[in-house]
Amino acid sequence: MPCPHLASSRPCSASSRRWRISTSRRRCPFASRLKAVVEEESKYYEVIRAVLVAHLHGNAPQVSVETGRKMAPNQHMPTFQELEEAVQSAQI
16 A cells, blocks of 8 residues: 555655655565576676686686686586596597
C-alpha cells in the first residue's frame, strides 16, 4: 500500500518516512538472483584476466595458469594434478 503522503506537497509524518525508507531497502527476489548470476559469471572473467596479466608479466605458461586456478571459485577449482594433465595434453 503506497504512502498517502508521497503525492502531496505537505511533509510526511515520521511513521510514513520510516515506511518509505523500509520499502526502498527491500530487494526483489528476481533482482537478487540476477545480481548473484552476474557476480558468478564475472568470476570467470576475473580468472581469465589474472591468467593474461600473469602471462604478460613474463611468467611461464604453467605459472600463469596456476595463478588463474587459485582464483577460480572453490566448487569449480581443478586439482593441481588435473590442471597439470590438461596443460601437458595441450602443449604442442
